Amino acid sequence: xxxxxxxxxxxxxxxxxxxxxxxxxxxxxxxxxxxxxxxxxxxxxxxxxxxxxxxxxxxxxxxxxxxxxxxxxxxxxxxxxxxxxxxxxxxxxxxxxxxxxxxxxxxxxxxxxxxxxxxxxxxxxxxxxxxxxxxxxxxxxxxxxxxxxxxxxxxxxxx
Amino acid sequence: xxxxxxxxxxxxxxxxxxxxxxxxxxxxxxxxxxxxxxxxxxxxxxxxxxxxxxxxxxxxxxxxxxxxxxxxxxxxxxxxxxxxxxxxxxxxxxxxxxxxxxxxxxxxxxxxxxxxxxxxxxxxxxxxxxxxxxxxxxxxxxxxxxxxxxxxxxxxxxxxxxxxxxxxxxxxxxxxxxxxxxxxxxxxxxxxxxxxxxxxxxxxxxxxxxxxxxxxxxxxxxxxxxxxxxxxxxxxxxxxxxxxxxxxxxxxxxxxxxxxxxxxxxxxxxxxxxxxxxxxxxxxxxxxxxxxxxxxxxxxxxxxxxxxxxxxxxxxxxxxxxxxxxxxxxxxxxxxxxxxxxxxxxxxxxxxxxxxxxxxxxxxxxxxxxxxxxxxxxxxxxxxxxxxxxxxxxxxxxxxxxxxxxxxxxxxxxxxxxxxxxxxxxxxxxxxxxxxxxxxxxxxxxxxxxxxxxxxxxxxxxxxxxxxxxxxxxxxxxxxxxxxxxxxxxxxxxxxxxxxxxxxxxxxxxxxxxxxxxxxxxxxxxxxxxxxxxxxxxxxxxxxxxxxxxxxxxxxxxxxxxxxxxxxxxxxxxxxxxxxxxxxxxxxxxxxxxxxxxxxxxxxxxxxxxxxxxxxxxxxxxxxxxxxxxxxxxxxxxxxxxxxxxxxxxxxxxxxxxxxxxxxxxxxxxxxxxxxxxxxxxxxxxxxxxxxxxxxxxxxxxxxxxxxxxxxxxxxxxxxxxxxxxxxxxxxxxxxxxxxxxxxxxxxxxxxxxxxxxx
Numbered sequence: 001x002x003x004x005x006x007x008x009x010x011x012x013x014x015x016x017x018x019x020x021x022x023x024x025x026x027x028x029x030x031x032x033x034x035x036x037x038x039x040x041x042x043x044x045x046x047x048x049x050x051x052x053x054x055x056x057x058x059x060x061x062x063x064x065x066x067x068x069x070x071x072x073x074x075x076x077x078x079x080x081x082x083x084x085x086x087x088x089x090x091x092x093x094x095x096x097x098x099x100x101x102x103x104x105x106x107x108x109x110x111x112x113x114x115x116x117x118x119x120x121x122x123x124x125x126x127x128x129x130x131x132x133x134x135x136x137x138x139x140x141x142x143x144x145x146x147x148x149x150x151x152x153x154x155x156x157x158x159x
Numbered sequence: 160x161x162x163x164x165x166x167x168x169x170x171x172x173x174x175x176x177x178x179x180x181x182x183x184x185x186x187x188x189x190x191x192x193x194x195x196x197x198x199x200x201x202x203x204x205x206x207x208x209x210x211x212x213x214x215x216x217x218x219x220x221x222x223x224x225x226x227x228x229x230x231x232x233x234x235x236x237x238x239x240x241x242x243x244x245x246x247x248x249x250x251x252x253x254x255x256x257x258x259x260x261x262x263x264x265x266x267x268x269x270x271x272x273x274x275x276x277x278x279x280x281x282x283x284x285x286x287x288x289x290x291x292x293x294x295x296x297x298x299x300x301x302x303x304x305x306x307x308x309x310x311x312x313x314x315x316x317x318x319x320x321x322x323x324x325x326x327x328x329x330x331x332x333x334x335x336x337x338x339x340x341x342x343x344x345x346x347x348x349x350x351x352x353x354x355x356x357x358x359x360x361x362x363x364x365x366x367x368x369x370x371x372x373x374x375x376x377x378x379x380x381x382x383x384x385x386x387x388x389x390x391x392x393x394x395x396x397x398x399x400x401x402x403x404x405x406x407x408x409x410x411x412x413x414x415x416x417x418x419x420x421x422x423x424x425x426x427x428x429x430x431x432x433x434x435x436x437x438x439x440x441x442x443x444x445x446x447x448x449x450x451x452x453x454x455x456x457x458x459x460x461x462x463x464x465x466x467x468x469x470x471x472x473x474x475x476x477x478x479x480x481x482x483x484x485x486x487x488x489x490x491x492x493x494x495x496x497x498x499x500x501x502x503x504x505x506x507x508x509x510x511x512x513x514x515x516x517x518x519x520x521x522x523x524x525x526x527x528x529x530x531x532x533x534x535x536x537x538x539x540x541x542x543x544x545x546x547x548x549x550x551x552x553x554x555x556x557x558x559x560x561x562x563x564x565x566x567x568x569x570x571x572x573x574x575x576x577x578x579x580x581x582x583x584x585x586x587x588x589x590x591x592x593x594x595x596x597x598x599x600x601x602x603x604x605x606x607x608x609x610x611x612x613x614x615x616x617x618x619x620x621x622x623x624x625x626x627x628x629x630x631x632x633x634x635x636x637x638x639x640x641x642x643x644x645x646x647x648x649x650x651x652x653x654x655x656x657x658x659x660x661x662x663x664x665x666x667x668x669x670x671x672x673x674x675x676x677x678x679x680x681x682x683x684x685x686x687x688x689x690x691x692x693x694x695x696x697x698x699x700x701x702x703x704x705x706x707x708x709x710x711x712x713x714x715x716x717x718x719x720x721x722x723x724x725x726x727x728x729x730x731x732x733x734x735x736x737x738x739x740x741x742x743x744x745x746x747x748x749x750x751x752x753x754x755x756x757x758x759x760x761x762x763x764x765x766x767x768x769x770x771x772x773x774x775x776x777x778x779x780x781x782x783x784x785x786x787x788x789x790x791x792x793x794x795x796x797x798x799x800x801x802x803x804x805x806x807x808x809x810x811x812x813x814x815x816x817x818x819x820x821x822x823x824x825x826x827x828x829x830x831x832x833x834x835x836x837x838x839x840x841x842x843x844x845x846x847x848x849x850x851x852x853x854x855x856x857x858x859x860x861x862x863x864x865x866x867x868x869x870x871x872x873x874x875x876x877x878x879x880x881x882x883x884x885x886x887x888x889x890x891x892x893x894x895x896x897x898x899x900x901x902x903x904x905x906x907x908x909x910x911x912x913x914x915x916x917x918x
Binding site: 025074111 | 230231233234238247248250251253254268269270271275285288289290302303321322325405406408415416418419420421422423424426429431436437438439440441442443444445
């Protein structure tokens with residue numbers, strides 16, 4: 001299985017995964033999806049505080065939009081009920097649409113902000129929306145990533 | 160079959176980090192098969208035997224209606240059965256690294272003011288989010304876990320609860336429909352009950368009637384749950400019995416959430432976007448601006464909130480300056496005094512990530528995975544960062560980068576953090592001294608002032624040469640009678656100086672000065688007290704300034720000798736600190752004060768100074784760099800102990816040398832006597848309020864200064880620094896009327912150190 005999923009870190013010749021920083025969920029408002037805006041201290045010298053806070057804030061707003069109970073979600077439910085949920089095969093739910101937006105946003109953030117700083121955001125949905133994973137890379141010359149990280153990333157990618 | 164989430168099909172393909180393949184257990188499928196059989200079978204029979212007559216006799220709408228309800232029931236049944244309830248994927252090993260072997264079993268989180276416990280799931284390797292539970296049948300953690308329903312052979316969780324609830328509602332309705340219309344049929348065919356149609360209808364009615372009671376009961380139960388915003392798990396385990404449910408938003412909102420919210424996404428088996436992310440060095444790093452560096456320097460992360468906020472805000476804006484401008488700091492010796500709570504909390508807070516629940520502290524089963532290596536990676540890195548913070552300049556930068564560490568170095572070496580907070584005070588004192596300096600002595604004061612500042616700096620890990628050079632520049636600036644802010648500016652320009660000064664100022668404990676004064680020189684005590692008061696609030700005050708400034712020429716001049724005093728002071732400080740710790744282990748004024756007192760009482764032997772100083776110096780991180788200097792200095796002037804003979808203010812270098820020698824003498828003698836100027840410097844470096852270590856440094860500094868002086872003479876310490884004393888005399892005369900003899904002005908610094916500025 002490991003050979004099938006070569007993660008990017010393994011292929012990197014000059015950057016290797018050092019550690020992963022996790023931004024935890026903020027449960028102060030209940031079980032709605034929200035991430036803590038606390039800046040992890042490990043990233044103090046890697047990225048400006050405002051950038052990460054902005055990213056987390058935007059993600060939180062996306063999740064609020066996804067979980068919003070309004071007209072669109074109600075109509076979606078009615079339509080699904082009416083069609084015995086066959087419509088789910090054809091249409092994308094609101095949540096899925098927003099998740100796609102989030103994925104695109106994270107991709108863009110990675111390209112613009114995080115990858116130049118040796119960081120990589122992982123979409124929280126891949127971790128069950130429990131954490132926002134930030135992989136920290138270091139310039140290690142031609143060293144490859146450690147087996148543990150490759151295993152973990154392999155495991156992650158194999159999902 | 161139902162139970163996609165890792166059922167008998169196996170968890171291999173497309174289900175990574177999930178439940179391993181489980182053996183095929185047919186017994187699991189009995190209830191669901193039975194339920195399916197009963198539902199579909201009965202309804203089919205009903206449609207075949209009863210509905211034709213119904214459509215004829217009553218209306219054709221009825222069978223359509225029943226069919227719709229039945230389809231709805233079936234759809235929800237299938238969704239409840241086959242839909243992923245919200246299974247959490249197993250956490251990867253990297254995520255587990257944060258949790259040490261001693262991580263607690265529970266993690267408490269605050270939800271709308273109510274403490275909710277998150278339990279560690281050993282199977283899934285994460286702390287279960289609120290309302291999440293691990294299903295033993297499915298061997299998965301399920302989000303918003305309701306229950307495991309055997310009739311659908313699936314967990315009911317966040318994603319499929321709505322379907323399950325609708326299934327129950329529709330099934331109840333369907334049962335009622337079937338039973339009702341069957342009854343109509345039977346009642347109309349009372350005389351033809353032996354016909355197969357009637358018999359089948361009656362059989363279907365029996366089945367319907369049989370299932371109606373439990374299904375209706377379950378439906379009613381779930382209607383109540385939905386209205387209350389609870390899950391079956393919470394209701395059955397009695398979590399909110401008599402308590403408040405933090406997950407409820409009101410009856411209407413709860414119902415809306417169940418019925419109208421958008422379908423939650425599944426976490427398992429998602430299509431992973433294979434975006435190739437090119438992460439290649441060189442990596443950008445956030446830069447620190449000059450202002451941010453200065454803010455960090457001035458920022459005493461421990462005590463001065465104003466400064467700390469300023470530095471944090473400046474940290475937010477930092478963009479330009481490289482953080483690696485400074486040379487690497489010397490390694491920070493590990494000084495973890497038990498009596499220093501601040502240092503302990505700093506480090507412990509840095510190293511501990513998971514909050515502990517006092518009542519339920521349990522070991523989590525360690526996870527033997529390579530991911531554990533990350534712990535080693537992270538923690539040592541943290542330690543390294545902390546250690547690197549010791550150096551004056553790099554530490555400042557690093558402290559800015561890692562605010563959590565900021566107080567650590569300051570506490571340990573009295574430089575970084577102290578500098579921040581003390582900066583203000585230091586500025587104040589300096590300001591006070593400024594006018595006094597130029598006013599006090601034309602030539603000496605500047606030297607004294609610079610010496611003073613140097614003294615403060617000397618507590619930082621700056622090399623003596625550097626201090627000397629800065630002192631020289633400082634004195635020149637002072638000679639020109641610059642406004643008070645100039646020395647401050649010069650001080651600020653050298654971060655460590657500020658820090659050391661801050662520590663000096665911080666180290667003025669009221670108690671310490673009191674006790675010392677009462678012990679040695681009652682007349683001086685008010686003086687010291689005032690000085691202490693002025694210093695301890697860490698605000699520049701006129702009286703203090705006057706008191707200190709009076710000896711300004713002396714204060715300043717002692718600065719150079721003060722510099723030399725650093726090591727012995729520090730060593731003495733350490734000794735006193737340890738004494739204080741033995742006494743009560745608190746890093747507040749009391750301990751240094753006590754040690755201070757004790758040091759005062761016995762006349763310290765001066766002969767034992769050198770080895771003692773050496774020992775103390777070696778153990779004092781701050782003095783590590785100064786140790787050789789001090790030793791050498793002490794060796795140079797053996798006879799410089801007595802402050803009695805007034806020494807004409809020598810050039811700064813000379814005074815420094817002399818002070819060094821004096822310090823060497825004074826160091827071993829842990830008398831709390833503070834040589835005026837020395838004391839000041841020591842006090843500044845001590846920064847007692849902010850960091851116990853700093854306090855102790857100052858304290859030792861002061862005490863060591865005092866030791867050479869005979870107890871009855873409050874000013875003898877000043878005699879150590881001949882230049883100091885001579886210079887301080889006029890100052891003392893102005894500000895310390897109670898000083899006899901050599902006109903040594905005593906100033907009580909933070910941490911119980913008393914400065915004696917010989918006038």
